Amino acid sequence: MVADCGATCAKYILCLFNFIFFVCGTAILGVGTWLAVDKRSFIHLTRFSTLKADVEELTEPTVIEQGAYILIAAGAFIFIISFLGYCGAIKESRVLLTAYGLFIVIIALLQIAMIVMAAIYKHEAETHTKDFFQHTIRKYYTTRDRKDAVTLSWDFMMAELHCCGVKGSDDFKMATEFIKYTNQQGEGQVVPEACCKLDSKFDMAVFKPLDDNCVYAPTISNSYMNRGCYQTVYDFIISHLNVVIIVAVCVIAIQILGIIFAFCLCKAVGNERDFLYKY
Incomplete structure (x- = not known):
């Protein structure tokens, strides 16, 4: 059990946020799995919704099928990352904390790289984006x-x-x-x-x-x-660029805090174990 006040705060902040994401990821994964396994029961239940017209559109078999796979992938990703963070913090496991920190580092670097690349190759990015969307219309x-x-x-x-x-x-x-x-x-x-x-x-x-x-x-x-x-x-x-920038900065800031908390807690756990080993 870490005794340092800062490390203790980092531990419980990581536990709280990752528990929230863990619950959300589990819910998304559960809904996706339910849709993939039993579309009929979903359609039957949702037809009692007050938004009947929207439900009838959304419960088209192909929409359900494709949406289910997207939910399963998203839910599994959130579940795995939050599981590593929560269990690593609550169990004070250096292995899980390191894995969690590295995953967040990779995600943050990919996001930053995408923003930088989009800024540098703005024209090419616009062209490829238009081509991709036109491809979805042409083919699907x-x-x-x-x-x-x-x-x-x-x-x-x-x-x-x-x-x-x-x-x-x-x-x-x-x-x-x-x-x-x-x-x-x-x-x-x-x-x-x-x-x-x-x-x-x-x-x-x-x-x-x-x-x-x-x-x-x-x-x-x-x-x-x-x-x-x-x-x-x-x-x-463009008209809401300030909001977009604020959201992007907040997302990256939260990720950076997660990285700092994970590695600080990992270091505190290591120092405490070294201390106990010596004495």
Whole structure:
């Protein structure tokens, strides 16, 4: 048991924060596993939600399946890191504390490297980001009847931000799955419903256009065909840059404190054991 006041504070701060993250990680992992194993019970329970329209969209089988794997991966990652930190602190284990500290160091360095690289190669980063998002539309975006996680994500983003595609409605001319299924149905749909100006009387998840002809003949007056989501998001980030910087600094600061606390406690434990070994 460490006797140093500073090391004791570090111990209990690490225990507290990592216990919170441990519980959150366990919950996320549990929900993800539940969705992957038994989608039917989830759909059955969530259909009693008051947000019925949103639930029906989110409980599409492919959305559930893809979301489950994301939750499992995220939950397992948080679970492992917080487990190392909590157990290392409560048991005063130098091995676990060192492993925890090294993991946080790696994560912090990766985040800093990404920020630096994005600043240095800003133009290339923008180009690759646009190409990646356009690739998701070209390869994965489909119709509302065959909605998956990618399609649903795009639809909610376009409806919420009042935008269409990455650069504009022309992106959907290259959407292989979207074009294939609209042609099979003989509808000749040009843009998704989420690109249109939506009827506020309906829930956002319904994606009900004010003008039913919008999906076949979009115009500036009935859709957001010329307003790309990339530029919309970019403008939003620039306008809230101070908030973004504060959040980023706070996240990195918390990680640095975690590293300092972990290695200080590790050193205190080592010094105490050396002292006990000598006497």
